[in-house]
Amino acid sequence: MKRTAITRRLAGLGGAKWDLHLRARELAAQCRDIIELTIGEPDVPTPPELVEAASDAMRQGRTAYSSGRGEAGLRRALAEHYTQRTGREIAADQVLCFPGTQTALFAVLLGVAEAGDEVLVGDPMYATYEGVIRACGATMVPVPLRPENGFRIAAADIAERITSRTRAILITTPHNPTGAVLTTEDLEAIGQLAQLHDLWIVSDEVYADLVFDGSSFRSPLSHSGLAERVIVASSISKSHAAPGFRSGWCIGPGEFTRNLLPLSESMLFGNQPFIADMTEKAVREGSSVASGMRDRFSARAALLTRRLADESRLAVHQPQAGMFAMVNVAATGMNGRDYALDLLNRAGVAVMPGTSFGATMTGWVRVALTIEDDGFNTACDRIIAHANAIREDVA
Template sequence: MRFASVTDRLAGLGSDKWAVHIRAREMKRAGHEIIELTIGEPDIPTPTDMIDVAERAMRSGRTGYSNGRGEPAVLAALSAKYTARTGRQIEADNIMCFPGTQTALSLVMLGLAEEGDEIITGDPLYATYDGVVRATGATRVSVPLRPEKGFRMQAADLEKVITPKAKVLLLNTPHNPTGAVLSEQEVAEIGEVCRKHNLWIVSDEVYELLIFDGKFASPLDRPELAERTIAVASISKSHAAPGFRSGWCVGPKEFTKRLLPLSESMLFGVQPFIADMTAYALGQPSAAAATMRKSYLRRAQLISERLDGIAGIISKVPQAGMFILADIRATGLSGDDFAMRLLEEEFVAVMPGESFGKNLSGYLRLSLSVADDKIDAACAGIVRLASRLQQRKSA
C-alpha cells in the first residue's frame, strides 16, 4: 500500500527522541525506583480555583461545540492580555485558539511554509520543532546558538544562513532547552534581519512567565514587526495546566483569516469549558507561575552547586524555564551514551542533549520540576558516573 510522503518526512522523529524517557518508564513498571528528570511537567497541581471554574462550566452545560476561532470569553481575555503587553489594540480577529502550543505551532507553520521553502530555527531547539517543520514539506535550516553567547540567537549568525528560499524564522524565548532569554536589543536586531529579508517570525513564548533573570521581550511587541510576527503560547506551563491543552496564536488579521479554514478542517474549535477556565486564569496574575519560578530557580542553583566544576562537568544556572543543562563532554561520552548509562547504572533519567540538536551534543538536559531531595540524589548519581568515567580516562 502507498502512504503520503509526510509519513516518510516524519519517520524517526516524535517518540524516537525520547528513548531514555521511554526506557525509564519501562524500568519503573518493572519495579525499579527511577528519579525522572526528563520531561517538563509542572510538579504542582493545577490550581483548584481553575478546576472549579471548569467544573462549573461543564455542569452548566458548556460541553457543546465551539467555533473555529475561539470562545468569546477567552478571546476577550487574550485581547486584554496582549493589548496591555504590546501597547496597541489586539482584537479577537488577531487571535486563534488551539489545543495547546504544539497544535498552534503545527497549524501556524502549515499556514506559512511548504515544499521548497526554508524554515530557520536555532540549534539547540525543542525536540518537536523538526517534526513541525518537516510536516510542512519545508527544509529546516539551523542557526548555531553559541554557549559563549549564553545560547541566545545573534542577528549576525541568523543573517549568515538566510537564502532566497528562507520563509520563516521560528524563534523561542525563553528558550527550551537552554533557558536563554533574548534581550530587547537582541530581539530588535533579529527583527531587523527578518524585515530586511522579508521573513515571517513565529515566536514560541510558552515560558514567558518563568523568567528568573532578565526581562521578557517579544517581536510581537515591536510595532515595526507586528505585521510579520505570530506569537504562540498556552496555559500549560504558566498555569500548571498541561493536560487541559489550551493554547493560542496572536498575529496579523489577514494571517488568522487565511488560517481559519485550515484550522476548522482539522479541529473546529476547542472545549468551551476549558475556554472558560482559560479566560478566568488569564484574568489575574498566575500564582502557579510565581510558585514555579521560585522553586525552579532554587533547584537550578542546587544542581549548579552540586555539579558545576565536579568531574569535569559544567552546569550554569539558566535565565528561565524548567530545565538546566549539564555539559558532560569531559567524560568522553555523548549525551546519548551518558544518559543511557546513567539510567541503567544509577537509575536516574535525564534527556541527552542530542535530542535537541547537534549543537547540544555532549550535554544533558535536567528537568527542574522534581522535588529537591530527588534532585540532590540525581546529582549524586551523575557525579558518581562522571567520576568513574574520569578515572577510567586517567587510567
C-alpha cells in the same frame, strides 16, 4: 500499501526522540529506583480553582460545539492580556485558539511555509520543531546557538543562512532546552533581518511567565514595526501547571489569522468551551503557581550548577528561565546519548540526551528541574557519584 509524503518526512521524529524517557518509565514500572529528570512537567498540580472552573462549565452545559476561532470570551481575554503585555493594541480577531502550543505551531507553520521553502530555527531546539517544519513540506535550516553567546540566537548567524527560499524565523524565548531569554537588542536585530528579507517571525513563548530574577522577558510582538510579520504561540500548560488541558493559542496579524481560520477549522473547529472558560479565568486572573515554580526552578538550577562545579568535572549552563538546565558532559569522554544511557542504567537517573534537541548538543544532556527538592538533591548525589566513577574507570 503506499505511504504519503508527510509520513515519510516525519519518520523518526515525534516520540522517537523521547526513547530514553520511555525506557526510564519502563524501568520504573519494573520497580527500579529511577529519578526522572526528562520532561517539562510542572512540579505542582493544576490549581484547584481552575479545575473547578472547568467542572462548573461542564455542569452548566458548556459542552456544545465551539466557534472555529475559539470562544469569544477567551479571545477577548487574550487580546486584553497581550495589549497590556506588549503595549500595542491587540484585537480579538487576531487570536485563534488551539489545543496547546504544539497544535498552534503546527497550524502556524502550515500558514507560513510550504514545499520548497526554508524555515530558520536555533539549534538546539524543542524536540518537535523539526516535525512541524517538515510537516508543512519546508526544509529546516538550523542556526547554531553558541554557549559563548548564552545560547541566544544571533542575528549574524541567521543572516548567513537566509536564502531566496527562506520564509520564516522560528524563535523560542524563553528557550527550551537552554533557558536563554532573548534581549530587546536581540529581537531588534532579528526584526531588522525579517523586514529586510520579508520574513515571518514565529515566536514560541510558552515559558514567558517562568523567567528567573535578574532577567526580563520581551516579545517581538511588542515591536510595532513588526506588527504585520510576528506570530506568537503559547498556552497555559507551563504558566498555570495545566499541560493536560491542552489549551493554547496564536496571536498574529488580523489578515493572517483570517487566512489561517479555514485550516484551523479543517483541523479542529475550535477548542472545548468548558476548557476555554477555564482558560479565560486563568488569563484574566493570572497564575497562582508561576511565581513559586520560578523560585524553585531557579534555586534547583543554582544548586545543580554549584554542586557539579564543586564535586565533579561536569559543567552546567545556568538557565535564565524555564524548567531545564543543560549540562556539558564532555569531560566524561562520552557523548551525551551514551552518557544518558549509562547514567540511567548505572545510577537510576533519567535525563535527556542533548541530541534530542539538535545536532550541536552532542556533548550535552538536559536535566529537568521539576522534581521536589529532596529528590533533586538525591539526583545530584547520583550524578556526581556516577561522573566520578567514570573518571576512576578511565584512570
